[in-house]
Amino acid sequence: MKNLLISATALALSAGFAMADTVRMGTEGAYPPYNFLNDNGEVDGFERELGDELCKRAELECEWVTNAWDSIIPNLTSGNYDTIIAGMSITDERKELIDFTQNYTQPDPSSYLAASEGVDLEGGVIAAQTGTIQASHVAASGATLVEFATPDETVAAVRNGEADAVLADKAYLAEIAEADADLTLVGDDVLLGGGIGMGLRKSDTELRDKFDAAIQSMKDDGTLNELIVKWLPESAPF
Known part of the structure; x- marks a missing residue:
């Protein structure tokens, strides 16, 4: 049965x-x-x-x-x-x-968003949304990955100092960087997926x-x- x-x-x-x-x-x-x-x-x-x-x-x-x-x-x-x-x-x-x-x-570029230039993207703390290709990339890169359920939370982690940068789709982060003078795109774009x-x-x-x-x-x-x-x-x- x-x-x-x-x-x-x-x-x-x-x-x-x-x-x-x-x-x-x-x-x-x-x-x-x-x-x-x-x-x-x-x-x-x-x-x-x-x-x-x-x-x-x-x-x-x-x-x-x-x-x-x-x-x-x-x-x-x-x-x-x-x-x-x-x-x-x-x-x-x-x-x-x-x-x-x-x-x-x-395949769209992914970008890093940070509070300032010069952050350590290879060995620092990088935020990404759970279950994304960006999270998988950070986990394999040698940086410390911190995952969040929503994209808003990843950006908030950078604002409050919980993360050095966030990795996400450039189309998403570019609008945030343009609207917030305290945040900027840093490093090279990454092609994933x-x-x-x-x-x-x-x-x-x-x-x-x-x-x-x-x-x-x-x-x-x-x-x-x-x-x-x-x-x-x-x-x-x-």
């Missing part, structure tokens, strides 16, 4: 998209300009505009769901939503757990193919590059 129940549960999860009337788009809502909540509490940013256009081209009804970053993959695989569209870089480690569409950004794509359950091949085709159509007609220039001016277009 236990095996039957497990099989039934697996079947239900594998059929999740086929049975659903609405595709639930999971995002963090806390990582501008990729995704954030606007003054009305609605998901906004590059990925909101991109996701809405992809759903339109794929002829899908979609709704947006926010989820904390540290549980965003487990809650996809458990069926809380149908996609991840949250600035998630495509990596071999993540591909063991979920599938990805083709990338909708090139294979670009950003939509994450999906491995069983949802039909849904993956629909979004793959929609992303390709936006690459082909130039509209994806228009969004990249609008929201991610530091990123390389296709």
Whole structure:
């Protein structure tokens, strides 16, 4: 009976998209300009505009769901939503757990943000968001990694002296550095990952193919590059 129940549960999860009337788009809502909540509490940013256009081209009804970053993959695989569209870089480690569409950004540079020039990026204390490619890079670099659940907390760690610098996507940190005279980008940019794509359950091949085709159509007609220039001016277009 236990095996039957497990099989039934697996079947239900594998059929999740086929049975659903609405595709639930999971995002963090806390990582501008990729995704954030606007003054009305609605998901906004590059990925909101991109996701809405992809759903339109794929002829899908979609709704947006926010989820904390540290549980965003487990809650996809458990069926809380149908996609991840949250600035998630495509990596071999993540591909063991979920599938990805083709990338909708090139590999973007990661940057260090600090309170001043001259901080020790190789042997100092570096903050990064838990479960990111930046955290993995810092852990392997010889620096001391301190991890936080949200991107805001990583920046706060630099402000309060808990960390010497934070490593994150340059598109995220550049806006902070521009707005805060006490913080500055330091060191060289770091290229990590294979670009950003939509994450999906491995069983949802039909849904993956629909979004793959929609992303390709936006690459082909130039509209994806228009969004990249609008929201991610530091990123390389296709």
